[in-house]
Amino acid sequence: MRERPYTLLSCCVSIDGYIGKAASRLLLSNEADFDRVDAVRASCDAILVGAKTVRADNPRLLVRSEARREERTARGLPDSPVKVTVTRRAELDSRADFFNAGDAEKIVYCASPWAAAAQDRLGRVATVVDAGENVEMRMLSADLAARGIDRLMVEGGGTVHTQFLTEDIVDELQLTVAPIFVGDSEAPRFVRDGIFPWNPARRAELVDVQKLGDVVLLRYALSSRFRDQAGNGC
Numbered sequence: 001m002r003e004r005p006y007t008l009l010s011c012c013v014s015i016d017g018y019i020g021k022a023a024s025r026l027l028l029s030n031e032a033d034f035d036r037v038d039a040v041r042a043s044c045d046a047i048l049v050g051a052k053t054v055r056a057d058n059p060r061l062l063v064r065s066e067a068r069r070e071e072r073t074a075r076g077l078p079d080s081p082v083k084v085t086v087t088r089r090a091e092l093d094s095r096a097d098f099f100n101a102g103d104a105e106k107i108v109y110c111a112s113p114w115a116a117a118a119q120d121r122l123g124r125v126a127t128v129v130d131a132g133e134n135v136e137m138r139m140l141s142a143d144l145a146a147r148g149i150d151r152l153m154v155e156g157g158g159t160v161h162t163q164f165l166t167e168d169i170v171d172e173l174q175l176t177v178a179p180i181f182v183g184d185s186e187a188p189r190f191v192r193d194g195i196f197p198w199n200p201a202r203r204a205e206l207v208d209v210q211k212l213g214d215v216v217l218l219r220y221a222l223s224s225r226f227r228d229q230a231g232n233g234c
C-alpha cells in the first residue's frame with residue numbers, strides 16, 4: 001500500500017485566475033472539457049472538495065457517462081468514486097447532493113472540536129472521521145490510502161488546492177483556462193497565499209497542452225510518480 005494516493009488536482013480557471021464568482025456559481029468550462037473531466041473522475045477511486053464548495057455549488061460529483069459507470073461496475077467498483085470533504089465547523093446540510101446523489105461512500109474529515117457535531121449532523125449519510133485539532137491534507141491522504149483509495153482527484157476550491165500544493169502532495173495538475181475574465185478580487189482564486197514548492201528555482205514541469213474548443217488544458221507533472229502512472233505515456 002502506498003503512503004498516500006496518486007493525487008491529481010483538477011481545476012478550471014478564468015484568464016485572470018479565478019475559479020468562481022464572489023456570490024454565485026460560475027460555469028467556466030465547456031462541454032468537451034466537462035466530458036474530459038468526467039473521464040478523469042471515472043478513473044479515480046475518490047474525489048475531494050472543500051466544504052465551502054459543497055455549500056456553494058451543491059455538486060453531485062458523479063460520473064455522468066453511462067458507459068463509464070458500466071465500465072466501473074464491470075470492474076467491481078461503485079459506479080462513481082467515493083466522495084470526500086473536509087470541514088472545520090461541520091456546517092454541512094445532510095440533504096446536500098454531495099451526500100444524497102449516488103451510492104458510493106461519502107467521507108467527512110472534521111476537526112476534533114466539531115467532530116461530535118458532525119457525527120450528529122452527518123453520521124446517517126457519511127463516514128465522519130475525527131481528523132485532529134487541525135486537519136492536515138497529508139494525514140487525510142494517508143488515511144484515504146489506508147481505506148483503499150489509490151487514486152484521488154482533488155476538485156477545489158482554492159483553500160483545499162493551496163493546502164495540497166503547499167504540502168507537496170500533488171502528483172499531477174490539470175489546469176483548464178477558460179476564455180473569460182472575472183475581474184473581482186472578492187471572487188475565489190485557484191489558490192490562496194502560501195509557500196509553494198514550485199518557484200523560479202524549481203519550475204513545474206509542463207507535460208502536455210491541449211486545445212478543447214475554446215479552453216486550453218495545461219497538464220503538469222508535479223512529482224516523479226506522474227511517470228509511473230499507467231497511461232500517462234511520458
Ligand SMILES: NC(=O)c1ccc[n+]([C@@H]2O[C@H](COP(=O)([O-])OP(=O)(O)OC[C@H]3O[C@@H](n4cnc5c(N)ncnc54)[C@H](OP(=O)(O)O)[C@@H]3O)[C@@H](O)[C@H]2O)c1
Pocket residue numbers: 010011012013018019020021024025026028049050051052053054056057086087088089090091110111134135136137155156157158159160161163188
Ligand atoms: N472552477 C473550478 O474548477 C472550481 C472547483 C471547485 C470549486 N470552485 C469554487 O471555489 C469556491 C470555494 O473555494 P474556497 O477556497 O472558498 O473553499 P473550499 O476550498 O471549497 O472549502 C474551504 C472550506 O473547507 C474546509 N477546510 C479547508 N481546509 C480545511 C482544514 N485544513 N481543516 C478543516 N477544514 C478545512 C473549511 O470548511 P468549513 O468552513 O466548513 O469549516 C473551509 O471553509 C466556490 O465558489 C466554488 O464555486 C471552483
